[in-house]
Every structure is written in C-alpha cells, then in structure tokens.
Amino acid sequence: xxxxxxxxxxxxxIPSTACSGCGLxxxxxxxxxxxxxxxxxxxxxxxxxSIGCAGxxxxxxxxxxxxxxxxxxxxxxxxxxxxxxxxxxxxxLSVGDGDAFGIxxxxxxxxxxxxxxxxxxxxDNLGYQSTGGQYGWTTPEGVVTDSSxxxxxxxxxxxxxxDVLAILREAGATFLARHVSMDGAVLVxxxxxxxxxxxxxxxxxxxxxxxxxxxxxxxxxxxxxxxKWIKDRSAPLGKEKEDTLWRTGVYHDxxxxxxxxxxxxxxxxxxxxxxxxxxxxx
Ligand code: SF4
Numbered sequence: 605x606x607x608x609x610x611x612x613x614x615x616x617x618i619p620s621t622a623c624s625g626c627g628l629x630x631x632x633x634x635x636x637x638x639x640x641x642x643x644x645x646x647x648x649x650x651x652x653x654s655i656g657c658a659g660x661x662x663x664x665x666x667x668x669x670x671x672x673x674x675x676x677x678x679x680x681x682x683x684x685x686x687x688x689x690x691x692x693x694x695x696x697l698s699v700g701d702g703d704a705f706g707i708x709x710x711x712x713x714x715x716x717x718x719x720x721x722x723x724x725x726x727x728d729n730l731g732y733q734s735t736g737g738q739y740g741w742t743t744p745e746g747v748v749t750d751s752s753x754x755x756x757x758x759x760x761x762x763x764x765x766x767d768v769l770a771i772l773r774e775a776g777a778t779f780l781a782r783h784v785s786m787d788g789a790v791l792v793x794x795x796x797x798x799x800x801x802x803x804x805x806x807x808x809x810x811x812x813x814x815x816x817x818x819x820x821x822x823x824x825x826x827x828x829x830x831x832k833w834i835k836d837r838s839a840p841l842g843k844e845k846e847d848t849l850w851r852t853g854v855y856h857d858x859x860x861x862x863x864x865x866x867x868x869x870x871x872x873x874x875x876x877x878x879x880x881x882x883x884x885x886x
Contacts (some may be wrong), residue, residue: 608636608787612646617665625827627834628661629812631727631776632786634809635698638795649696654678654708656700656734657813658727676708679715680860682722686866694799695721701728704806705741705761705768716775718865719803725795726806727785729813737816741768744837744849747821769808772855778803784838785811786831787852794854801859802867810834810850 609618613636622628639649651666653659655675663672670703682695689695704712704726715722729738731749738751745763746755761768769780779801783791790810798805811834812818818830839845841853863871880886 606686608633609642612636612639612667613665614667617661617880620665622657623813623815625812625814625825626657626786627813627831628657628727628729631658631725631809631811632662632665632698634788634791635696635725635795636784638790638799640698641792642796644694644799648692649694650689651679651699652678652682652685652695652722654697654699654703656702656732657729658698658700658703660734676703676706676711678703679708679711679722679724683715683718683720683865686720686722687869689866691867691870696799697722697724698725698732699726701726701730701742702732702740713772716772716777716804716806719776719778719862720730720865721800721802722804723795723798724804724806726808728808728810730810730817731813733813733816735873737813737820749820750816757772769806772806776804776862777806777856778858778861779805779854780808781806781854782808782850783810783852784834784850785809786835787838790852797854797857797859801857802864803860803862805859810838837886 620629621755625881646668649668651670653662666854668669678697686695728742731743732738736750739749739756741761743756743760748755772780779798781794795807798807812830814825814827815832819825822829822833838852841851844851
C-alpha cells in the first residue's frame with residue numbers, strides 16, 4: 605500500500621476489487637490525492653457510492669463515514685444527508701455512468717437544480733461492465749458490445765451534438781469537468797477545484813475496462829491497447845481533433861457563485877423562526 609492508501613483507505617479493501625488492469629483505480633487514487641492536497645482529513649469527508657464496478661470498489665473503502673444507495677438513488681440520499689450534516693462536513697460521491705447518466709439522472713438533476721453541496725466523480729467505463737458488458741448511455745457510436753453485436757446504434761450522451769454536461773450546466777451545476785483516467789496531475793487539479801466548490805460539482809472521468817469493453821470492442825483484454833484507445837480519443841479543450849471523443853478539462857466553473865441548498869434552507873428556517881418570535885406566533 606502506498607502512503608495515501610494507508611492514510612485514507614481501509615486495509616481490507618486493498619488491493620481493490622477491480623479486475624487486473626482496470627483503470628478504475630486511477631480515478632479513485634486521483635480523488636484521494638485531491639482530498640489530501642486540499643487538506644481535508646478523514647473526518648471531514650462523508651463518502652457515498654452506488655452500484656456497479658465503481659460502487660463495488662469504493663463501498664466502505666474510505667476510512668471515515670461512508671454510505672451507499674441503490675442504483676441511481678444515492679443523490680437523493682446525499683441531499684437528505686446534506687441537510688442533516690453540519691456544513692463543514694463535505695459529501696463526496698464516486699458513481700458509475702449508468703448510475704449518474706441513466707437510472708439516477710432524474711435524482712442527479714434535482715441535486716444540480718438545488719446546488720446541493722456534493723462532489724460527484726462519475727467513473728465512466730462506457731457501459732454496463734459489472735453485468736457483463738452491455739452498452740449504456742456513454743458507449744461510443746458503432747462500438748461492439750455484448751448487447752450491440754452489430755455496433756452501438758443508439759444515440760448516446762456524448763456524441764452527435766449532445767453533451768450531458770451541457771444539460772447539467774443548463775440545470776444549474778456550478779462546477780463541471782471531463783477527463784480520462786490517465787490525465788494524472790491534471791485530473792487531480794480539476795478534482796481539487798471541484799472539492800472547493802460549496803455547491804454541486806461533477807467530474808466525468810472515462811476509464812478503461814479491460815475485462816468486458818476492451819474484449820468486445822477491441823478484441824483484446826490487453827490493458828495497453830484499451831488505455832491507448834481511450835487516450836488517443838481524448839484531447840484538452842481547444843486542442844481537439846476531428847476524431848476526438850472526449851474533450852478534457854473544466855467545462856464550467858461558477859464555484860461559490862450561488863447559495864448552497866442546505867445553507868439556503870438554514871437561513872430560511874432561521875428567518876421564519878425570527879418572524880414568529882417577533883410576532884409572538886408559533
Ligand atoms: S468489469 Fe471492467 S470496469 Fe469493471 S472492474 Fe472489471 S475491468 Fe474494471
């Protein structure tokens with residue numbers, strides 16, 4: 605175990621539950637490093653997760669308090685917790701693409717709309733990999749998966765003029781970014797900014813699945829092939845090429861520009877109590 609794992613993660617969850625060669629560990633490590641560099645301690649963070657590969661790896665891995673939701677419901681649970689917790693505690697969620705952009709999208713939108721403090725890292729393995737490799741909401745067009753043997757034919761959330769981050773921006777998110785898991789220090793830098801927003805932050809991180817996605821899409825489970833395939837299809841914002849699938853960097857940063865939901869709620873409750881006290885009513 606390295607220094608960060610020893611400091612922040614439970615030893616029984618190391619090594620991780622991910623398959624050999626999976627890029628999920630890069631996502632998780634970048635987030636733990638960002639937490640460390642921002643200066644948060646174990647007791648400052650409540651870590652939430654959901655279902656799938658991302659949930660399996662991060663459930664009860666954080667040494668401090670953690671929680672998990674059923675598929676797609678963790679954002680609603682997080683909103684309730686946000687109201688119950690002291691403001692200085694920070695919510696961090698690591699979830700999958702199916703959870704955030706599929707079954708949980710409605711719940712996610714309401715966390716966004718209300719600008720509820722949570723830093724959501726969407727670990728995107730380009731489909732439903734924990735159930736065998738079916739296509740999902742972010743599977744690239746034309747890619748062969750277990751459930752699209754003739755190529756992915758459904759419109760997805762990231763191509764042909766659609767971008768799920770644009771929807772989230774329109775809904776009121778105050779911090780939005782996209783990366784690939786091999787972005788290293790740049791990804792850590794973005795996650796640090798996301799953590800410092802007292803509002804809703806989301807960082808979409810595409811990572812390589814060696815076991816299912818690589819096997820059906822590329823015909824090999826070799827990590828080097830799928831890592832290169834993803835890296836070659838990513839480029840920093842402003843430096844994209846014609847075949848760039850994932851433009852990386854910060855898409856929208858309006859950190860701390862509008863009231864956080866639980867803060868707003870506390871102020872409203874105090875105002876109503878004050879009014880009743882002045883008026884002598886209950
Ligand atoms: S199924 Fe794919 S995404 Fe899930 S842990 Fe294994 S390699 Fe990673």
